[in-house]
Amino acid sequence: MVKYILRRLLLLFPVLFGVSLATFVVMHMFTTDPAAIILGQHATTERVEALREELGLNKPIYIQFADYITKAAQGDLGKSVITKTSITDELVKRFPATVELALAAIVIASIFGVILGVVSAVKQNSLFDYGSMVAALMGVSMPIFWLGLMMIIVFSVMLGWLPASGRIGIGMTPENITGLYLVDSLLTGDMEVFNDALRHLIMPAVALGSYSTAIIARMTRATMLETIRQDYVRTARAKGLTEQVVIIKHALRNALIPIVTVIGLQLGALLGGAVLTETVFSWPGIGSYVVEGILTSDYPRVQGAVLLIGTIFVMVNLVVDILYCYLDPRIQHS
Structure with a gap:
């Protein structure tokens, strides 16, 4: 029984990795640019690009995902791009x-x-x-x-x-x-x-x-x-x-x-x-x-x-x- 529980707990990690990957890809494919939403429709391109750089949205998607997984493993799920509050909290x-x-x-x-x-x-x-x-x-x-x-x-x-x-x-x-x-x-x-x-x-x-x-x-x-x-x-x-x-x-x-x-x-x-x-x-x-x-x-x-x-x-x-x-x-x- 103990071995079975340990084996199931180990399987937790690949399952959660797959869930995180699928959610990450879908959200980045079908959501509007958060930087444009935060600044509004009258924001200039320069301001939008500056905010994207600040939020790390200009990095390749695989680097963004790697950063997200690394922080999530430490209990840090990031901050809301709208309210700037800790998502974990x-x-x-x-x-x-x-x-x-x-x-x-x-x-x-x-x-x-x-x-x-x-x-x-x-x-x-x-x-x-x-x-x-x-x-x-x-x-x-x-x-x-x-x-x-x-x-x-x-x-x-x-x-x-x-x-x-x-x-x-x-x-x-x-x-x-x-x-x-x-x-x-x-x-x-x-x-x-x-x-x-x-x-x-x-x-x-x-x-x-x-x-x-x-x-x-x-x-x-x-x-x-x-x-x-x-x-x-x-x-x-x-x-x-x-x-x-x-x-x-x-x-x-x-x-x-x-x-x-x-x-x-x-x-x-x-x-x-x-x-x-x-x-x-x-x-x-x-x-x-x-x-x-x-x-x-x-x-x-x-x-x-x-x-x-x-x-x-x-x-x-x-x-x-x-x-x-x-x-x-x-x-x-x-």
């Missing part, structure tokens, strides 16, 4: 917001998705089964930005139950709150901040988790239908075990591997930055940071965020693979 500030949103979304998706999938499989071809699968189909089909806007109209504008945007209310940012508002407020005992942060989190988390809930529900149902027909499940029933024990202890446990895989992939995608959700709800996470970088052709910002997203995907996949051994001891990594 900005990502560190915004990452807790995305973590909080993604974890809330995946918890909601996992709980409701697994429950819907298990009950649908046990009650196959029932009214509940048809209803839950229709709901799952709607969850996969509905655009997240549309669902988010509908939730804002209903629960914020019409009913006034929840705030429409932002991560926390005005005047609710004490200095001892660092990033994970829900966790920090619980640790400090500030329930006013906790309640306010929770109210801001509910709608974005539900909107973001809707797609994942549908995917997990459909995968759980399909896997459970296959599992409950196995001989060991019939044997467990023949022993006189209750249906609840048979389904949870025998069937669900053996069906968890593909379910955990889907949950891990969904978590990686959510942590990578829910661009649409963060944009609709003005959530200050990585997704909105990437959108701002694309709109302003701030390619160092996009490169740094994509590199972080790639790292998250690889690490989540590694954790999922390790979990396989604990869920099914028959699996051996050679």
